[in-house]
Amino acid sequence: MRPLPLRPLLVRLVEDYWGILLLLVAWEAWVMANSFNPIVMPTPTAVLGDLVSNPGIYFDNVGITLMIAAFGLVAGMLVGTGLAVVAWFSPIASGLLNPLTVLFSSVPVVALIPVIARLLGYDTSTVLAIVVIITFFPSFVFASSGLRQPPPGSEDLFRVLGASRLALLRRLALPAAMPNLAIALKLASAHAILAAMVAEFLMGTTGLGYLFAKTKADFQTERAFGASLVATVISASAFLAAGWVEKKVRERYS
């Protein structure tokens, strides 16, 4: 058996992760140089240490936030795509809805969290509503434009062959919108978990955002950063996974 090619592996590792490594080393060095109290600013190794030695505390909260984010993501994408289909069927609905969605898609959503919290109450349903709203806009916008961009000439072919409007939707417009929906998924998936966390942080109910707020207030800064580290890893993985899905969908549908 040949020994593992260690050098190329290291080179590859540095090439791929030099930015993140640099950031972590700079953080560690910065805390060391200023000899901060861990309450003010812990080192990345201390944060990792807390994460490894108390996995149970993180585990429950991660589960809750992850479930809300996943559920909200699916619901938001379904509502967004559904409304885009309604707008595709009816020019009047599309005329009424389009400017409103353009308006809303540039609204700073975090500003709406307190308003929604007052309407729905300070509990999980508000966190879910925020995730649905965050994911709704990209899926509506991208699905709408995708439904309207079938390959040139294909729509005429369907008309000539006497396809009904429903058949046109199912066999042409929806497949044509798939790559766009995959882009929407990529944009929304990373933000879903972060939005859920901000909402939990503001309302202090359950989940990773709550863990962050509570440990921060109790001066358990290491654990607060541990919660953020977990959220970062999940969000970055969601972004990468959605990127992979997007690639597959593009290969299949275009």
Place this chain on the structure above:
Amino acid sequence: MKQTLLGALGIAIFLALWEVVGRTQLLGISWPPLSDVLEMLADPGKYALFRRALSATLESTALGYAWGAGAGLILATVAHLLPILRRGSDRLAAVLNSVPSIALGPIFLVLLTRESTPAAVSSIHVFFIVFVSVGSGLQRATPAHRDLFAVLGADRVKRFARLELPAALPSLVSGLRLAWPAALIGAIIGEWFGAPRGIGILIINAMQNFQIVLLWCAVLLAVAASLFFYGLLTLLERAAYARFG
């Protein structure tokens, strides 16, 4: 023309529904009628409060926007000119974008001051969007164009300045447009970590003191600030596409 009319009608229906739901208290006292909110916004006694909050937030947003856009543009250009750095910088940007904004607040609070934390959080949001859009824009020049430049004997620097940079302008401007609401969100979240004033502070205080109408006023101000500059940047984007698209 018909589309514009329908759009205006859609917005009018939305505003009318808002007023009716507020008047009839269909959703309880947390949903005030639009007219009450507008009345408070127009109240001269509240004018100084709103102006102070809005100008503080806009200042942080503009500062974070400039820093973030500059950093994104520079890193994307460096990664384009030195392809060996490309994969690492892509991953760095993706991870920075995945850090929860509420975790950025405490970090910048130690690194900087209470006053500059909103701008710093905002700049991270802007950085990612500009980095991604410039990165993909710089690759938009077609192989035929590259070949032409090679045949005419242009060196790497000339090709970048005369071909790739102009080709990247439309997507840079699109990125700048999308980055504005993100910058505003960053500034508002950053303000929660002890900024002396701002829209984010107004929102939190109104939320905790059950000042419902004031809360809606603050939200409307944030929305207006977002829409106004988003509109301006959309116009800029159209001009860029017309010239370089």
